Amino acid sequence: MRITMSPQDYATAFRLLSETSRHPDNIAEAIRQRIVPALPDKPSLLDVGAGPGTIAERLAPCFGSMTLIEPNVEQLRSFAPGGAEIVHDVFERFESPRLYDLVLCSHMLYHVPVAEWGGFIDRLLAFVRPAGYCAIVIGADRGQNYEMHRDFTSTVIDSSVLIRTLRDKQLAFDVVGSHNAYTATSLEDMVTLCRFFVLADCISAEQLAAMTEPEARELDAKIRAHAARCRTEDGVYRLGQEDDMIILRRA
Secondary structure, eight states: OOOOOOHHHHHHHHHHHHHHOOHHHHHHHHHHHHTGGGSOSSOEEEEETOTTSHHHHHHGGGOSEEEEEOSOTTSSSSSOOTTOEEEOSOGGGOOOSOOEEEEEEESOGGGSOGGGHHHHHHHHHHTEEEEEEEEEEEEOSOSHHHHHHHHHOSOOOOHHHHHHHHHHTTOOOEEEEEEEEEEESSHHHHHHHHHHHHHHHTOOHHHHHHOOHHHHHHHHHHHHHHHHTTBOTTSOEEEEEEEEEEEEEOO
């Protein structure tokens, strides 16, 4: 057998991620409580990897101006706040003379090689005005989804890796944790979501291609077992996700 994700499977996974997650609410609430009170009137926001713009939508009442960077042109159609500057390009090519009161980078570091995190963080901070803030959100090294990842790989990209990087750079920071969960009404939908996480984060295409039939069946059985353990007493399936927001303040 071959373990693959069809376009329909990807659509199911992205639907569950976008429709059942509290991720945008958690981030917006933490920013409103921990950062906004320390910002000037009508502050500016740079959202790096803005996705569909759901976080920016929730934060729009708190900011006077917003710049959203998202290379995927299919994103930012429904939720991008009116008046926001939209940049459809990668952050590595972004140039601006402006400095921002808050630079936000949410669940985007997974797409940057760990060896390049130091330089990427320097680039984020370069767009923060003096006394401004940078907030980086990433999955935490705890919780149900983390344990599932650990069952398939020993090299999980999580907040502990980011914290080590920041300590190596001798940067001061605060950590704000939050709880999230992805919900599915059927086992097959939860299997699809768990398979998405495993294939995206734990198993490379080369590893998949090299698997024997028994190995592929064993992998699929492990994914299904994790999905089955997500069933709750009310009959739905929930996969818990712990996140950390790392807050840095520029001197």
